[in-house]
Amino acid sequence: MIIYFVTQEHIQWKSTLQIHPGQTLQFQQYRKARPQHEEIIPKGNEKAKPAKIEVQPMRSLPYLNPVSGPNYKFTNIYYSRVLSGESVLGVDQRLQFGMDTKQISKEFAEDRADFRSSFALSISPMGGRRVLTGDKGQIFLNCRYVNKK
Template sequence: MAFSSTFFVFSLFSVLALINANGQLLDDKFYKRTCPSLRGMVRSTMARAVKDEKRMGASILRLFFHDCFVNGCDASILLDDTPTFTGEKNAFPNRNSVRGFEVIDTIKSKVEAKCKGTVSCADILALAARDAVVLLGGPSWKVELGRRDSRTASQSAANSQLPPFFVDLPVLISMFAAKGLDARDMTALSGAHTIGLAGCGTFQRRVTNESNIDPQFASLRQSTCRISNSRAPLDDGSEESFDNGFYRNLVARRGLLHSDQELFNGGSQDSLVKKYSENQKEFENDFVAAMIKMGRIDPLTGNEGEIRLNCGVVN
């Protein structure tokens, strides 16, 4: 069978995308021999956590996103502050909003009991994020593994590299491009907001001062914010199910965050948002591809970093 040069180049790029600077390869079978029960331990713990609180699925997915966007998928977001560095947990985009650390710690304890010093916190977080999506009705995918954990974290990097909720589309595109993710990846990954909640501080200005919003929806969310410390669903109507409702809301001008509605506001992503709103399968396919791509952002492999015994502290 003959293959076109385009196919060859694409295939070669796909392989090279998994390889870091040290020539190490991420592989979904990485722990097949060293910790064969890994996936079962992650899945059972996540199933319990999501059963107890469905919102936890969204929180774990967000934790993975916020980890990968700051110096790569290295579990740096899980590190507590130390006398030598200020970690990412209390950065502006994370403070009082990232959660689920105890779920990852529970998984890590189980894994250490079975496979001591073998599985990184970074890989546990990647698997847990995939399971969070599946447990809430979303698609599954093979999670590439073999990452190692960082020995440091950076609050300043978290403050500068995580996309804020108040920025416009060109800034969003630029911030995702800086991580090797194109505009389609960005639009698909934003669909993670089909699950979870947001605090009033992130959307109060939008629902009171912006014109590209359904008036009835704006009024509803203004009333939400009259109650102190209140939260609202990012996907109005199906915040506990991983579906394409987020995009249907954008088309109806019912996006909760300014940065979300920017995806459908007379700009370059309007047609893609419309397509996702009408075709859940296309959204899911693109979301999976973008999650795999995001999981390849600057992993530590080989002799880099370490395998933390406790996800919150370096060894």
């Protein structure tokens, strides 16, 4: 996940917030591909046989921006929705409660040009971090654990 990668690579906090909408979009895409059964591994006992539980089918997915519906565009509107308390996910809602995160969200919500240039500056260093892409990357079968090799 992007947030894990960012914290491991010691990228600036403002950069983390800048790419946060991408993390939210990634989460929404993962939820669309959610399996019928989910394997639950007992905490602290990774060698135990996973227990399969039935996953309830989702009635419908919430849109990150109900106004745009399924045609979500990656824009600074995300930050406006955070500040107005209209963000969908809990992790997004928390951005309005920290002094730093609230100020940065306000800056990005008010100035689209600042958002675009900051995003480019924030995402660019990730290109040099040798992130695996395409068929070399890994899609997790269970978001809690790395797939076995």
